[in-house]
Amino acid sequence: MSDPIRLGLIGTGLAVEKLHWPALRQMPDRYVVTAFADTSPEQAARFAGYSGVDPARHHTDHRDLLARDDVDAVLVSVPIPLLYGIARDALEAGKHLLCEKPTGTDAEQAEAFLAFEREFPDRVVLIAENYFYRDDIRHARALLDDGAIGKLHLMAYRRAGQMVPRAGRFNSTPWRRKPQYRGGVHLDAGVHDIAQIRMLCGDAIAVHGAVQWANSTIDSPSDLALNLTFASGAIGNYTACYSEVPVPPEPNDMRLYGTEGVLVLSGPEHERRVTLTRADGTTRTDVFRGIDNGYYAELCDFADAVRHGGPVVGTIAQSAANMRIVLAALDSAEQGGVVALDPTADGGVPLWRPRGAEGLFDGLPGERECSKE
Template sequence: MQEDAIRLGVIGTGLAVQRLHWPALERLTDAFRLTAFANHSRPKAENFAGYAGMSMDDYAADYHDLLERSDVDAVLISLPIPMNYPVTKAALEAGKHVICEKPAGVNDAEARKFIELVDQYPDLTVLITENSFYQDAARLARSLIDGGALGRIHLASWRTVSQLVPKEGQFSSTPWRHDPGYEGGPHLDAGVHHTAIIRLLCGDVDQVSGVSQDANTTHGGPSDLSLNLRFVSGAVGNYTASYPELAVPKEPNDFRLYGTDGVMSFRFRELSVYRPDEPPTTYRTGQFDGGHFNAFLNFAEAIRLGEPVIGTVAQTYRNMQIVLDGLEAVANGEVRTIDPYPSELSATALPLWSPKRTDPLFDNPDYVTIEHE
C-alpha cells in the first residue's frame, strides 16, 4: 500500500459494497486505503469489518461522524437511491471527494439539483458509479464502432427479460426496492445500466415514446417497459425491459446494432461482429466485474492526476432521462423530445474511457480473446 493512497471512508456497507465495490478495492490497494466506515446497522458493519479487515474502532453509526474525520479524503456512498443526493451534499460540504452509487437522484428534479450541487465544488471529484460506462466488453465494442466495424449505425434493438422476485441474499430482496421512493421502479434502478450502454455505443437519444404494463406484485413500478428511440445520429431503435413475477425461459438478452457495413451482438462479456464476406468474429474479455474496478481507477486518477471523470453526474442524468422521459411519454401517450439539459445532445454522447497507465484499452494484451467461426 502506497503512503499517498487516497484515504477512503465507506458510507453504507450492504450487499453492493460486498458484491461489487470491495472486490474492486481489493485490487487497488496502491490507490486507496480504507480508514473509516458507517452504517446504521451494526451487524452489517461488523460483517464488512470482517471481510475488509477493518477495526470496529473505525466504525460510525452516523455518517456525519465519519465526514468529520480528518483521515478521510474521499467517500464511497452505497445507499438506497433516495439517500444519494443528501449524503453527497453533506460529503461535499465536508470537503470530501465522492464516488456514489447510481442513479443521481430519485427523479428529474433532484437529478438537476445534483448537477447544480456538483458545479459548486469544482475542486472536488464526484463520480457516479455507472459501471456500464467502464465495462470492458462495452469499451471494446465502442472502440470497434469508432474504428468503422459497423459503418453507420441505423438500427439498435435490445430486449431484456428476467424474473424479479425477492430472493434471500440477492439485490431483489432489498426492502427499499419493493416500495421504492423513486420513479420507475426497476427501470430506473436497473434500466439506467442499459441506457448507459445504449448511449456509449449509439450516442444520445433525442426522442422517445413507448408503452408499459405491470405483471409483478412484488416490486413497485411497472414491470414491463417498451420504448421507441430516435438518436441524434438519425438512427432508430427499441428498448424493451421486462421484470415479471413468474420465471421465464433463458433469454439471450443481447443488444443488437445494425450498421451499413456490419452487425454487432453485445452480451456484456462478449460481443460478435458480422460483416459481409467475412467469417463472424467473437470477442471475449477476461475477468468480469461489470466495470467497477475501472470506475474506481478513473476516480483515483481524477483525484491524483486531474484526469477527466467519465461517470459524471451530468452523464448519468442523461441515462435517467431516457427512462424517466420514456415513462412520462407512456403516461401521456405522446412522443417526447429529450430536453438537452445541461448541454447539447451529441451523436457520440460521451468519450471512450481508457486508463492513463495503459494504451489503448487494456493492461494485458491477452485480456481479449478473438474467435473466427
C-alpha cells in the first residue's frame, strides 16, 4: 500500500483536537480523514472548522461511518465507558482500530478487550498509549538496555498537581468528574505513568497501595501511594496526588537508581529532560523540545502495521497490563495488603523504533540536544 490510509474518526472531542489532530495533519502521506462521527453537532462543526474536513462527511451515528467503503481504519476517541462497544462495532465492520486507552472500565471489560486479539486476528489494533512512544522515555529505555546505570534496584516516581475543572481542559468533562469506571483519574491519567514505569522498570509482580479521597471536585480517589516489587528484583514507589487546592511547584520526576549510576526523567511537557549521573560523578543531560509526547510516533506505528503488517507496541495486552496494576493498587487499598501479579507473557514492553531507521528519532518531530559535564 502506498496511498494514505483512509481514516474515520469516532469522537472529535478534546483528545482529537489537542492530541491526535496536530499529529495527523503532519502526516498527509500516511493518513487522510474521509469521515468523522460525533453525536454533538456543535463539536462536529468545531472539528470541521479547524481541520478543513468537509462537514458533509459527518455522521451522528458511528455505525453509519463504519458502513462506508472509503474508511480503512478508525480512531476511536470517546468517553471510557463507550470504548468497548464502539471498538467491537469497528472490528466487526472490518476496520483496523486505533482506540483510546484504557482497555475498558474494569477488569472484566479488560478481559473482553483481550478477546479481540483472538477474535479478530486479521485486524490491526493499537491502544493509544503515547508514553510507549515518547522520545524521552524511549531514550531512557535505550540507556537502561545499554547498561548505563548497571542493575536497577530502586525507582521513585512522583506526580502532584492541582486538578479542578477548568473550561477547555480534560478535567472539565462531566464524565471525568463523575467517572463510571473504577479508580477515576488513576485509571484515566494514571495508566500513562504506569506505562512509563513498565517501560523502564519491567513488569511488577507485587503491589501495595493506599488511596485518599481529598478532592471534592472529582468523584474518585485523588491520591494514590503505591509500592511495587518488579520481576527483576528492583523495588519502587509511585505517588500521585490530584489536589483540589493549589500545589507549590513540584519536581514531578522519576528517578531510577542503579548499581552504576542514576537516571532522572524530569521537566515539563515542552522541555523533557533525561539526566544520567554515572558512578564517577560525570553527567549527561538530553533535552527534548517539541516532541509532541509520542502521538506522531504512535500514528507511525499504526500506519506501518496496516500497510506492511507486523506487530505494534501498543497492543491490547500491553494496555491491559498497565490497567491491571492500577486495579491491583485499588484492590490492595481496599484489602489492606499486598496483591501479587503475574508478569506479562511476552516479557514486557518492547522498545519502538521508526521502521527502517537506524536511530531512535529518525523522521520524528522535535528538537534534541545533549550536554555533558
